[in-house]
Amino acid sequence: MKNLLIIFIYLLSFIFKLTIEYDPLITLDPSKSVYYQEKYFRFLANNYENIKQGDYWTNFNDEKAIGFQASKDFGSFLFVKDWSIYSFKLTKIMFRPFCSYKTQNGENEMEYDAELLLYHTIDNNYFPPGKRVYLGINFLIISVPFKKTDFMDPSSDKLLEFLNLEIYKNTFENNHNLKIGPYKPIKLYQMIQHQPQYLFEATDFSSNEKTLYLIFSQYHNINQRDYELLNYVYNDVFNFGEFDPILDYENIIVYRNFQNPDELKSRLTLMAYNNQNYFKLKWIILIIIYFILI
Numbered sequence: 001m002k003n004l005l006i007i008f009i010y011l012l013s014f015i016f017k018l019t020i021e022y023d024p025l026i027t028l029d030p031s032k033s034v035y036y037q038e039k040y041f042r043f044l045a046n047n048y049e050n051i052k053q054g055d056y057w058t059n060f061n062d063e064k065a066i067g068f069q070a071s072k073d074f075g076s077f078l079f080v081k082d083w084s085i086y087s088f089k090l091t092k093i094m095f096r097p098f099c100s101y102k103t104q105n106g107e108n109e110m111e112y113d114a115e116l117l118l119y120h121t122i123d124n125n126y127f128p129p130g131k132r133v134y135l136g137i138n139f140l141i142i143s144v145p146f147k148k149t150d151f152m153d154p155s156s157d158k159l160l161e162f163l164n165l166e167i168y169k170n171t172f173e174n175n176h177n178l179k180i181g182p183y184k185p186i187k188l189y190q191m192i193q194h195q196p197q198y199l200f201e202a203t204d205f206s207s208n209e210k211t212l213y214l215i216f217s218q219y220h221n222i223n224q225r226d227y228e229l230l231n232y233v234y235n236d237v238f239n240f241g242e243f244d245p246i247l248d249y250e251n252i253i254v255y256r257n258f259q260n261p262d263e264l265k266s267r268l269t270l271m272a273y274n275n276q277n278y279f280k281l282k283w284i285i286l287i288i289i290y291f292i293l294i
Contacts, residue, residue, distance in 0.1 A: 022098035030261035046077035048188035065094035087126035092119035112145035156223035
């Protein structure tokens with residue numbers, strides 16, 4: 001009965017077109033981006049903590065997003081820019097059922113359907129080796145794009161399923177005070193790794209502050225069911241509506257960190273957020289080796 005109700009809701013959203021269509025604000029084209037050594041940047045390393053069962057879904061009214069707010073932070077990552085190293089603390093993990101940019105490589109254009117946003121604040125207590133250069137920007141957002149695919153597509157991502165978004169939606173509609181977290185720890189450090197990236201500076205609408213945007217070239221698939229669920233929570237439960245998340249986007253300069261533009265072609269990536277199966281396999285292999293040795 002529960003599954004029939006979910007299917008009925010999705011059919012209604014399709015029939016009455018509850019999904020809002022968003023137009024990307026920015027086109028990321030590697031042939032029109034800038035690369036030179038003085039402005040080189042790199043995602044160096046991260047020590048992100050897991051999204052644990054004690055972390056709970058919340059809505060961010062100022063940012064118009066849903067996700068997770070750290071009580072302190074979710075760890076940090078080291079970022080290299082202009083030959084200097086900076087540490088940024090991850091404070092918010094957010095989702096939106098649209099993406100503020102699209103990519104284009106020659107005649108190949110790709111639009112994305114959802115976006116994972118990792119909001120960071122600079123750690124002014126981090127002192128890198130060598131000369132310390134003042135960055136002048138306090139915020140950095142890492143964006144990971146998602147593309148919608150079929151419900152049964154094996155390449156579709158299970159992130160929202162692991163995070164219990166469906167349970168959050170059902171409980172929030174009945175009781176706003178109940179707290180819902182993931183049913184499996186999510187290992188962010190496995191997902192956010194160095195790869196060809198874009199970088200630009202713009203003003204984030206929620207803070208009205210200059211912010212660095214780090215855009216990954218690899219995208220994830222989100223199945224139709226999870227996308228409709230995210231869209232329903234976003235637009236129907238919280239009624240965030242349509243807006244421009246990035247201000248002054250018309251005058252930005254986009255940088256890339258790979259000299260060859262072909263390296264920034266959009267590529268699907270598959271990532272395991274929970275390596276429970278890995279540890280099971282590891283123990284099986286160890287047991288087999290043990291019996292062989294004895």
